Amino acid sequence: MLRYIGRRLLQLIPVIILISILIFTIVKATPGDPVGSNLDPRATAEQRQAERARLGLDKPIPVQYWNWITRSVQGDFGDSYIYKRPVIEVIPDFIKNSMILNIFVYIFAFLVSIPIGIITAVRQYSKTDNFFSAFSIIGISMPTFFFGLLLIYFFGVKNQWFPISGMETVGKNIEGLAHVKDVLNHIALPGIVLIIANLASLVRYTRTSMLEVINQDYIRTARSKGLEEKVVIYKHAFRNALIPIITIVGFTIPSLFSGAVMLETVFNWPGIGRVLVDAVNLRDYNLLMALNMFFAILTLLGNLLADIGYALVDPRIRVD
Structure with missing residues (x-):
């Protein structure tokens, strides 16, 4: 197994x-000039x-690419x-915010x-099958931003049960359990949207x-x-x-860090998607090139972990 992992890492x-090269070329080909961002x-x-x-x-361009990659x-x-700071200092805080939202959502979605x-x-x-089949179709077909706006209206604006934007209440200097509770209140609405969307697709894949x-x-x-019957179903x-489900897990790993771009924009969540x-x-x-490279490497590592998972659940798949 270790030899297989080493070989796959070298192939990456x-x-x-x-x-x-592709990311650098596409970014450089986009219209606009970053020079104006730093000048009056x-x-x-x-x-x-x-x-x-x-x-x-x-x-x-080739010299620019070489300087950038080295x-x-x-x-x-x-x-x-934008932030007038090194990119390596900007990214971690926003990745942490996206992980706070996504890790809870994905763990809950998979367990259920x-x-x-x-x-x-x-x-x-x-x-039961007909109910969850209808639930899956509705959940998959409904755009997350539209569902998010509905929740904002009914639970945030009309009834004011939950905050509708941000990660914490602005102006409140709270710590400890009070701060955790405040963050959980802000997670509620975007978390519900993500849970429903992920449940819909995962239930359908598993079924x-x-x-x-x-x-x-x-x-x-x-x-x-x-x-x-329990032994037949759960053991055999x-x-x-599990193999198709492991594939989904492999693609889910980048999502834990990359965030949900549309949802973070709707709820003003300070995540990496925004x-x-x-x-x-x-x-x-x-910042754009660094983020795209980060997501690309996460996707490749997710595929590698999925391949390793195949071998663990199916002994017919050899990785030597």
């Missing part, structure tokens, strides 16, 4: 290099040219034009959706995967031998149905 190096609008042409030279934007490998992603998916598969076409397995010949054989069927939108709108190229 050329992929990461190609991704970095009344700056002269000479001042703008001097600023371009300071940022290294007057050099050829600095990035050393942990220097340049300065953010997998048992529901198993029950709906075992009781196919029952009232479909279980239905494919419980109709196999070896499941009927296990039942004919007199095994208890569920283990083989930072990415601001970086695009304000031409903060250093």
